Amino acid sequence: MCEPGYCSTCASEVDLPDLTEGNFKRRDDSNTESLNIIKVEEIEEILLKYSIGKRPLSLLLGWKENTLTRYATGDLPTKDYSEMLKLISQNAAYYQNLLEHHKEKISFEAYKKSLAAVKEVMGRKDEKLSKMDEAVRCLLEEAVEITPLALQKLLYFAQGFQKAFQGEFMFEEDCEAWSHGPVYRRIYEKYRNYGYLPIEEDHQSRCNKLSIEEKETLKAVAEFFGCYSGKVLERMTHEEEPWRNARRNKDEGAPSSEVIKKESMTRYFSSVREKYNMINVSDIKEYALGLYEEIRHKGFCLIV
Known part of the structure:
Protein backbone atom coordinates (compact mmCIF):
# COMPACT_ATOMS: atom_id res chain seq x y z
CA MET A 1 0.00 0.00 0.00
CA CYS A 2 1.43 3.35 -1.00
CA GLU A 3 0.52 6.88 -0.10
CA PRO A 4 0.96 9.59 -2.79
CA GLY A 5 3.23 12.55 -2.18
CA TYR A 6 4.99 15.24 -4.15
CA CYS A 7 8.62 15.38 -5.25
CA SER A 8 10.53 18.25 -3.64
CA THR A 9 12.43 18.84 -6.90
CA CYS A 10 9.79 18.80 -9.63
CA ALA A 11 6.53 18.83 -7.61
CA SER A 12 5.28 15.78 -9.52
CA GLU A 13 3.29 13.10 -7.70
CA VAL A 14 5.27 10.16 -6.37
CA ASP A 15 4.52 7.11 -4.26
CA LEU A 16 5.95 6.91 -0.77
CA PRO A 17 5.59 4.05 1.69
CA ASP A 18 2.46 4.24 3.78
CA LEU A 19 3.00 4.72 7.48
CA THR A 20 0.57 2.62 9.45
CA GLU A 21 -0.07 3.37 13.10
CA GLY A 22 2.99 2.49 15.09
CA ASN A 23 5.36 1.83 12.16
CA PHE A 24 7.74 4.52 13.35
CA LYS A 25 7.37 5.74 16.91
CA ARG A 26 9.21 8.82 18.14
CA ARG A 27 11.43 7.67 20.98
CA ASP A 28 13.15 10.84 22.21
CA ASP A 29 14.67 14.10 20.99
CA SER A 30 18.15 12.61 20.67
CA ASN A 31 16.77 10.00 18.28
CA THR A 32 15.10 12.56 16.00
CA GLU A 33 18.21 14.75 16.05
CA SER A 34 20.50 11.87 15.11
CA LEU A 35 18.19 11.01 12.21
CA ASN A 36 17.73 14.69 11.32
CA ILE A 37 13.95 14.20 11.48
CA ILE A 38 11.61 17.14 12.00
CA LYS A 39 10.40 17.55 15.61
CA VAL A 40 6.82 17.80 16.85
CA GLU A 41 7.30 21.42 17.90
CA GLU A 42 8.62 22.28 14.43
CA ILE A 43 5.50 20.79 12.87
CA GLU A 44 3.35 22.88 15.20
CA GLU A 45 5.31 25.97 14.15
CA ILE A 46 4.49 25.25 10.49
CA LEU A 47 0.79 24.96 11.24
CA LEU A 48 0.83 28.21 13.18
CA LYS A 49 3.02 30.04 10.67
CA TYR A 50 0.75 29.29 7.71
CA SER A 51 -2.56 29.19 9.62
CA ILE A 52 -3.31 25.73 8.29
CA GLY A 53 -4.75 22.70 10.05
CA LYS A 54 -3.19 19.26 10.18
CA ARG A 55 -5.81 17.69 7.92
CA PRO A 56 -5.71 20.42 5.22
CA LEU A 57 -1.90 20.42 5.14
CA SER A 58 -1.88 16.64 4.78
CA LEU A 59 -4.23 16.96 1.80
CA LEU A 60 -2.15 19.75 0.20
CA LEU A 61 0.88 17.47 0.40
CA GLY A 62 -1.01 14.55 -1.15
CA TRP A 63 -0.89 12.53 2.07
CA LYS A 64 -3.67 10.74 3.96
CA GLU A 65 -5.91 12.97 6.05
CA ASN A 66 -4.57 11.81 9.42
CA THR A 67 -0.85 11.79 8.54
CA LEU A 68 0.01 15.16 10.14
CA THR A 69 -2.14 14.32 13.15
CA ARG A 70 -0.07 11.19 13.75
CA TYR A 71 3.20 13.10 13.36
CA ALA A 72 2.05 15.83 15.72
CA THR A 73 1.21 13.25 18.37
CA GLY A 74 4.41 11.25 18.26
CA ASP A 75 4.76 9.09 15.16
CA LEU A 76 8.11 9.44 13.43
CA PRO A 77 7.94 10.59 9.77
CA THR A 78 10.01 8.97 7.05
CA LYS A 79 13.02 10.92 5.85
CA ASP A 80 11.20 11.98 2.66
CA TYR A 81 8.16 13.26 4.54
CA SER A 82 10.35 15.04 7.07
CA GLU A 83 12.34 16.78 4.31
CA MET A 84 9.13 17.97 2.65
CA LEU A 85 7.92 19.50 5.91
CA LYS A 86 11.28 21.20 6.44
CA LEU A 87 11.14 22.55 2.90
CA ILE A 88 7.79 24.25 3.31
CA SER A 89 8.87 25.54 6.72
CA GLN A 90 11.92 27.25 5.23
CA ASN A 91 10.50 28.31 1.87
CA ALA A 92 7.28 30.33 2.07
CA ALA A 93 7.24 30.84 -1.71
CA TYR A 94 7.31 27.09 -2.28
CA TYR A 95 4.46 26.61 0.21
CA GLN A 96 2.42 29.31 -1.52
CA ASN A 97 2.95 27.57 -4.86
CA LEU A 98 1.82 24.28 -3.31
CA LEU A 99 -1.24 26.00 -1.81
CA GLU A 100 -2.24 27.55 -5.13
CA HIS A 101 -1.81 24.37 -7.16
CA HIS A 102 -3.74 22.11 -4.76
CA LYS A 103 -6.31 24.47 -3.24
CA GLU A 104 -9.16 22.37 -4.63
CA LYS A 105 -8.25 19.69 -2.08
CA ILE A 106 -9.17 21.86 0.90
CA SER A 107 -12.06 24.16 1.79
CA PHE A 108 -12.18 27.68 0.39
CA GLU A 109 -12.08 29.09 3.93
CA ALA A 110 -8.94 27.13 4.78
CA TYR A 111 -7.32 28.24 1.51
CA LYS A 112 -8.04 31.95 2.04
CA LYS A 113 -6.88 31.89 5.65
CA SER A 114 -3.61 30.17 4.79
CA LEU A 115 -3.01 32.37 1.73
CA ALA A 116 -3.30 35.49 3.89
CA ALA A 117 -0.85 33.99 6.40
CA VAL A 118 1.79 33.04 3.84
CA LYS A 119 1.58 36.48 2.19
CA GLU A 120 2.14 38.06 5.59
CA VAL A 121 5.18 35.83 6.12
CA MET A 122 6.61 36.77 2.73
CA GLY A 123 5.88 40.44 3.36
CA ARG A 124 7.92 40.36 6.55
CA LYS A 125 10.79 38.78 4.64
CA ASP A 126 10.68 41.58 2.06
CA GLU A 127 11.96 44.00 4.68
CA LYS A 128 15.17 41.97 4.96
CA LEU A 129 15.90 41.57 1.26
CA SER A 130 19.52 42.05 0.20
Missing part, protein backbone atom coordinates in the same frame (compact mmCIF):
# COMPACT_ATOMS: atom_id res chain seq x y z
CA LYS A 131 20.43 43.78 -3.06
CA MET A 132 20.85 40.41 -4.72
CA ASP A 133 17.38 39.36 -3.52
CA GLU A 134 15.98 42.58 -4.98
CA ALA A 135 17.81 41.90 -8.25
CA VAL A 136 16.18 38.46 -8.36
CA ARG A 137 12.75 40.01 -7.80
CA CYS A 138 13.30 42.51 -10.61
CA LEU A 139 14.44 39.80 -13.03
CA LEU A 140 11.41 37.65 -12.20
CA GLU A 141 9.17 40.63 -12.96
CA GLU A 142 10.91 41.62 -16.17
CA ALA A 143 11.42 38.24 -17.84
CA VAL A 144 8.95 35.45 -18.63
CA GLU A 145 9.14 31.98 -17.08
CA ILE A 146 12.61 32.05 -15.54
CA THR A 147 13.88 28.68 -14.33
CA PRO A 148 16.45 28.45 -11.51
CA LEU A 149 19.13 27.64 -14.11
CA ALA A 150 18.31 30.71 -16.20
CA LEU A 151 18.08 32.94 -13.12
CA GLN A 152 21.67 32.15 -12.14
CA LYS A 153 23.01 33.18 -15.55
CA LEU A 154 20.93 36.37 -15.68
CA LEU A 155 22.31 37.41 -12.29
CA TYR A 156 25.84 36.76 -13.55
CA PHE A 157 25.32 38.86 -16.70
CA ALA A 158 23.70 41.66 -14.69
CA GLN A 159 26.63 41.69 -12.26
CA GLY A 160 29.21 41.79 -15.07
CA PHE A 161 27.58 44.48 -17.18
CA GLN A 162 26.78 46.65 -14.17
CA LYS A 163 30.49 46.69 -13.37
CA ALA A 164 31.42 47.42 -16.99
CA PHE A 165 29.02 50.36 -17.33
CA GLN A 166 28.94 51.85 -13.83
CA GLY A 167 32.30 50.85 -12.37
CA GLU A 168 30.77 49.00 -9.40
CA PHE A 169 29.23 45.57 -8.91
CA MET A 170 25.53 45.39 -8.14
CA PHE A 171 25.89 43.08 -5.13
CA GLU A 172 28.75 41.78 -3.04
CA GLU A 173 28.15 38.02 -3.27
CA ASP A 174 30.55 35.89 -5.31
CA CYS A 175 29.44 33.27 -7.82
CA GLU A 176 31.00 29.84 -8.24
CA ALA A 177 32.06 28.05 -11.42
CA TRP A 178 29.80 24.99 -11.27
CA SER A 179 29.61 22.50 -14.12
CA HIS A 180 26.42 24.17 -15.41
CA GLY A 181 27.91 27.66 -15.38
CA PRO A 182 28.09 30.49 -12.83
CA VAL A 183 26.03 29.88 -9.70
CA TYR A 184 25.21 32.03 -6.68
CA ARG A 185 24.95 29.35 -4.01
CA ARG A 186 22.43 31.07 -1.71
CA ILE A 187 20.06 31.73 -4.60
CA TYR A 188 20.51 28.15 -5.75
CA GLU A 189 19.48 26.85 -2.33
CA LYS A 190 16.50 29.20 -2.23
CA TYR A 191 15.01 28.11 -5.57
CA ARG A 192 16.45 24.63 -6.13
CA ASN A 193 13.15 22.89 -5.42
CA TYR A 194 11.61 24.32 -8.58
CA GLY A 195 13.93 22.02 -10.52
CA TYR A 196 13.53 22.73 -14.24
CA LEU A 197 10.17 24.46 -13.73
CA PRO A 198 9.72 28.24 -14.01
CA ILE A 199 9.86 30.05 -10.70
CA GLU A 200 6.38 31.07 -9.60
CA GLU A 201 6.47 33.60 -6.81
CA ASP A 202 4.28 36.44 -5.64
CA HIS A 203 7.03 39.00 -6.15
CA GLN A 204 5.57 42.43 -5.58
CA SER A 205 9.01 43.95 -5.81
CA ARG A 206 10.46 46.43 -3.36
CA CYS A 207 13.65 47.45 -5.09
CA ASN A 208 14.55 50.17 -2.60
CA LYS A 209 18.23 49.25 -2.50
CA LEU A 210 18.70 49.27 -6.30
CA SER A 211 19.69 52.43 -8.14
CA ILE A 212 18.05 53.60 -11.36
CA GLU A 213 21.12 52.44 -13.28
CA GLU A 214 21.01 48.99 -11.68
CA LYS A 215 17.33 48.60 -12.56
CA GLU A 216 18.12 49.58 -16.15
CA THR A 217 20.85 46.92 -16.28
CA LEU A 218 18.48 44.27 -14.95
CA LYS A 219 15.80 45.26 -17.44
CA ALA A 220 18.24 45.06 -20.36
CA VAL A 221 19.62 41.69 -19.23
CA ALA A 222 16.07 40.32 -18.83
CA GLU A 223 15.13 41.58 -22.30
CA PHE A 224 18.19 40.48 -24.29
CA PHE A 225 19.29 37.37 -22.36
CA GLY A 226 16.02 36.36 -20.67
CA CYS A 227 14.56 35.34 -24.02
CA TYR A 228 16.85 32.27 -24.05
CA SER A 229 16.40 29.03 -22.14
CA GLY A 230 18.54 28.14 -19.16
CA LYS A 231 20.52 25.60 -21.21
CA VAL A 232 21.30 28.17 -23.89
CA LEU A 233 22.43 30.64 -21.24
CA GLU A 234 24.55 27.90 -19.70
CA ARG A 235 26.33 27.35 -23.03
CA MET A 236 26.84 31.10 -23.39
CA THR A 237 28.63 31.35 -20.05
CA HIS A 238 30.78 28.36 -20.99
CA GLU A 239 32.16 30.42 -23.87
CA GLU A 240 33.28 33.23 -21.58
CA GLU A 241 36.67 33.56 -19.89
CA PRO A 242 35.58 34.10 -16.24
CA TRP A 243 33.90 30.69 -15.98
CA ARG A 244 36.63 28.88 -17.93
CA ASN A 245 39.45 30.49 -15.95
CA ALA A 246 37.85 29.60 -12.63
CA ARG A 247 37.44 25.98 -13.71
CA ARG A 248 41.22 25.64 -14.22
CA ASN A 249 40.96 23.19 -17.10
CA LYS A 250 38.57 20.84 -15.29
CA ASP A 251 36.41 18.63 -17.46
CA GLU A 252 33.20 20.40 -18.38
CA GLY A 253 31.01 18.09 -16.28
CA ALA A 254 33.33 17.90 -13.27
CA PRO A 255 32.04 19.40 -10.00
CA SER A 256 33.70 22.55 -8.73
CA SER A 257 33.04 25.27 -6.16
CA GLU A 258 35.81 27.59 -7.31
CA VAL A 259 34.86 31.25 -7.04
CA ILE A 260 34.72 33.25 -10.27
CA LYS A 261 36.92 36.14 -9.24
CA LYS A 262 35.46 39.60 -9.53
CA GLU A 263 38.72 40.80 -11.09
CA SER A 264 38.23 38.28 -13.89
CA MET A 265 34.66 39.46 -14.46
CA THR A 266 35.81 43.09 -14.47
CA ARG A 267 38.44 42.46 -17.14
CA TYR A 268 36.18 40.37 -19.32
CA PHE A 269 33.05 42.51 -19.33
CA SER A 270 35.07 45.69 -19.74
CA SER A 271 36.71 44.13 -22.81
CA VAL A 272 33.29 43.12 -24.15
CA ARG A 273 32.01 46.67 -23.79
CA GLU A 274 35.05 47.99 -25.63
CA LYS A 275 34.93 45.35 -28.39
CA TYR A 276 31.26 46.00 -29.17
CA ASN A 277 31.56 49.79 -28.77
CA MET A 278 28.77 49.83 -26.22
CA ILE A 279 27.54 53.29 -25.25
CA ASN A 280 24.71 52.30 -22.93
CA VAL A 281 23.43 49.09 -21.41
CA SER A 282 20.87 48.50 -24.17
CA ASP A 283 23.82 47.83 -26.49
CA ILE A 284 24.33 44.43 -24.88
CA LYS A 285 21.75 43.16 -27.38
CA GLU A 286 24.43 42.69 -30.06
CA TYR A 287 26.65 40.78 -27.67
CA ALA A 288 23.80 38.44 -26.69
CA LEU A 289 22.99 37.76 -30.33
CA GLY A 290 26.66 37.20 -31.11
CA LEU A 291 27.04 34.67 -28.29
CA TYR A 292 23.95 32.81 -29.44
CA GLU A 293 25.23 32.60 -33.01
CA GLU A 294 28.63 31.44 -31.80
CA ILE A 295 27.30 28.47 -29.89
CA ARG A 296 24.74 27.69 -32.59
CA HIS A 297 27.50 27.43 -35.19
CA LYS A 298 29.34 25.01 -32.94
CA GLY A 299 26.50 22.58 -33.43
CA PHE A 300 24.83 22.61 -30.03
CA CYS A 301 21.14 21.64 -29.97
CA LEU A 302 19.53 24.81 -28.68
CA ILE A 303 16.05 25.66 -27.51
CA VAL A 304 15.31 29.35 -27.04
